[in-house]
Amino acid sequence: MARSLLQIEGLTRRFGGVVAADAITLDISADEVHAVIGPNGAGKTTLIGLLSGEITPQEGSIRFEGADITRLPVYRRSRLGLARSFQITSLFRDFTALDNVALAVQAHRGHSFRFWRDARGDDELCKPALAALARVGLAERAGVRVDKLSHGEHRQLEIAMALATQPRLLLLDEPMAGMGPEESAQMVQMLRQLKGSMTILLIEHDMEAVFALADRLTVLVYGRIIASGHPEAIRADAAVRQAYLGEKQGGDHGGRHG
């Protein structure tokens, strides 16, 4: 298998009596798309939070490119090349789509203690921002304020902002949440184009999307990994079918996920 990019070892996080991450050990290879699936409350979003730094683990370690990042603050991880998208859209609502992405670009172009020059006319920020918007298919909506964009466009913008930070590891928390079938298909198409150019950790409920994109699959139940491997092997795994795939036949979107 390819070079390892991220090593998670024994990662544990409890919230009161609930173990949201139970000694998770996982290895993500460079340039793979690794999907994490699991029923509601399995701890998938907690895992993303632990990796991005918003949640600190009680035990275990995270190594990224060989360096220990377990205690690194969120913004430092972003600088190292970890980017996340949010399951519940998290944007700057009173800014335009372009402003949103330009801010993400700005975060990675030196410091921002520049007090005088108008940042909005700055090509150094606008050009990469427009390129990121174009990549997700939002180039024509660049000048539109976020609160005037549709839900599907919000989801696209989420990805564009993450891309604008030029990540080496992209953590996607249910990028298709709340999307219709047509929008979902477009999103899968777009993510497929990203495949190979960066490593992606994908959390998704849409099984069709997962099997279309993932190189490897990990199944999380009650904060614990019950299976991990190639999608076909997972599909055939009896324990997984019982714990997850079987009961998920109805297809449950949105709602609360752990």
Next chain:
Amino acid sequence: MSASLDPSLNAALGSVLSPRTAFSVALLAIIALFPVYTMLTGDTFVLTLFTRVLILAIGAVSLNLIMGYGGMVSFGHAAYLGIGGYAVGILAKEGINAGLVQWPVAIAASALYALVVGALSLRTRGVYFIMITLAFAQMIYYVSIGLDRYGGDDGLTIYKRSQFGGFIDLNNKTFFYYLCFALLLASIYLVSRLVNSRFGLVIRGTRSNEGRMRAIGFPTFRYKLVCFVIAGAMCGLAGALLANHTNFISPAMMHWTRSGDLIVMVVLGGLGSLFGPLIGAVTFLLLEEGLSRLTEYPDLILGPVLLLVAIYVHGGIQGLLEGRRRG
């Protein structure tokens, strides 16, 4: 000249002629002309009142920078008026009258205070942030009461305004008025540059969604702190002006109700708008002045007015001029 204007030019013209801009321009013109009125009639009342308006407007502009653009609701902003004022008063009492010493000290002392308060309070948010800023301001208030050498509770008269030598004479009412006006315009211009710079976008982004700012790679705390210090320094200058205006300093300058007044001015004028704080300061102080002549209890009318604005008008008076209402 072509018959059909370029659309972007059209939009630019539209924004110049918007009721909001027109109102601000008209207000500035009127403010600029008050000294002429005083010269013609010999009536100095309006000039004195508006000198005070301009000075407190600088304080409101600085509060708007952190509160309107940065989402940091400081409930202790009057402390800077006090610190700036006391810097001038204390130095004057000790025989140092040079403005070029007094004013930089006023600004630096305010900035330093902001650095300490900000470093301790900006890690909290919401009600906690409000309470910490208030607590610090109360502390400074009681410290000033304890300064027996500088008048304690009674305050201290300043016998000599800041000296700048040459032709600059702060005792000249017209000159002092225009100086305050110029400093107000300068502070509004400074804020307009700041909020559209890289720094400003970080501040505004942080107000909008701090978690996301961190996720895309910004160490938000240090940007908020610098913004807090800039605002503190600006308000410290207003304090130095206020001491020169009234020739007097006292703990009342930084009473917590004064911090509340500044918040009201900013909200009344329109949070996060450039001229909102000025409009708010004019409206608030004129209402206060007018109502105190009509009734013994001006707050009885002022209160409900503010309540109505807060509930029904989104974006203060500036928002009203745009026809924005709360949905």
